[in-house]
Amino acid sequence: MRTEHRTRRVLRRIALYVSLTVMALPFVVPTLWMVASSFKPLNEIFASPPSLFSASPTTAAYAEAFDFQPFARQYFNSVYIALVVTATVLLVSALAGYAFARIRFPGRNPLFITVLVGLLVPSEVTIVPLFQMFKLAGMVDTHWPLILVTAFAAPCVLATFVMRQFFIALPVELEEAARLDGLGRFGTWWRIAVPLAKPALSAVAILTFLASWNLYLEPTVYLTSPELFTLPQALTRFTDAYGGEMWNTQLAAATMTVVPVVVVFLVAQRQFVESLAHTGLKG
Template structure:
């Protein structure tokens, strides 16, 4: 009976994995197709000659990288610039605020922590117009500022994640550091940050994925085409000469999805460790 149950679990997990991977596989199949087949309406789920896929995919990727309509290289640089600034701000500010909530005893910390958690319930469309008005008054509309400046003031979910991780670290380490003459900044820098590396990687990866895939933010705050990010650049492929070049669109999507997948695979162990540890103590 136990063997049958284990087999059913593996079969179910295999089916779920296949369903999850199907969109990625289909994206690669379309990216490896030929433009003429799409124009003639003759593209099928599987290519007629599987051996043609690598060559077609390489050709389509080269077309995307050198196409003047998309200017993929510029959009990639813009996205990387925004992602680096935003991720750096989120990691630094969220870690500092989380340390204050987890380790510093001060009046009103718990009510303020609950208030901060409540901000996660506010959807972005509610604050979209106030944010646009504020950044317009600051003269930041049409710049990258609105996309990365808020990250340096903390992120509620990242603060919660880091705070939960800091709560799992024994306070005896703080006491030992104080005996050696460390203050709060010394404890934060020399004790907490090295031990919180998995949680820091989780925060960085999650915010990198958010910034990398963000479409609404750049659409609202950017006004010049040479400032577009990858998400906005992909939209340019949706209508060109009255048709959508699906093979080029999927090739550009492959280039956009690829870095995130590679980054996750490289940090998978630390990601799982950070997620599993951050919720063990409240």
């Protein structure tokens, strides 16, 4: 009786592992295949039957990626834009989220609903008018549109929403004590609320960084100079003089954009999952 129960448990455990592994394949294999294929010569990429490892591995495609486009510069562009955007969003959303949750002022709810609209407007609606506005401001083919729009429109609105939910859930007593000690609103926010909001802030930081890092439509529209390109846009430009795709170079470049982020995530995954769990986004 007892052993039978145990065997059933073991069997169920095995079934769980097998089904999870099978389910994980489409999540993992593309990334593995991308990394493996970036070391293949061109004629092996489409070889049939497909193989993960190359018969004659080469790093030529990696050199070509830097040779063909100012790829290092494009890498830097993506990194610094994402950092600037993330820092701005943290500041803006922590302020606004706190005020929408904690401070009573006339018109608070209408203003909050107005802000939420920013989450629902697809970028396709605003991209042409924004292009005209940035053209008037002389900012076309600069990084300003990518920074400003991401730092204040949709990704920031989501952040503001997350921060508001977080601050609503936070017990108010700590702040009350601080205010009795004579701290103003700003002081309370900066000394008490922001330090307590670290989990929510880190979730916001990660989501915002990814949103900026993955931006594709906007750079495609605003940027024409290759040295200003960001990575997702640069990835689609590895074509020869006649528009033919340079597959292996593309894969090498894609690997270089993906691997660092995946590694950072692997190292930080526990904190990340926990910080998301701590935000108001849960039930």
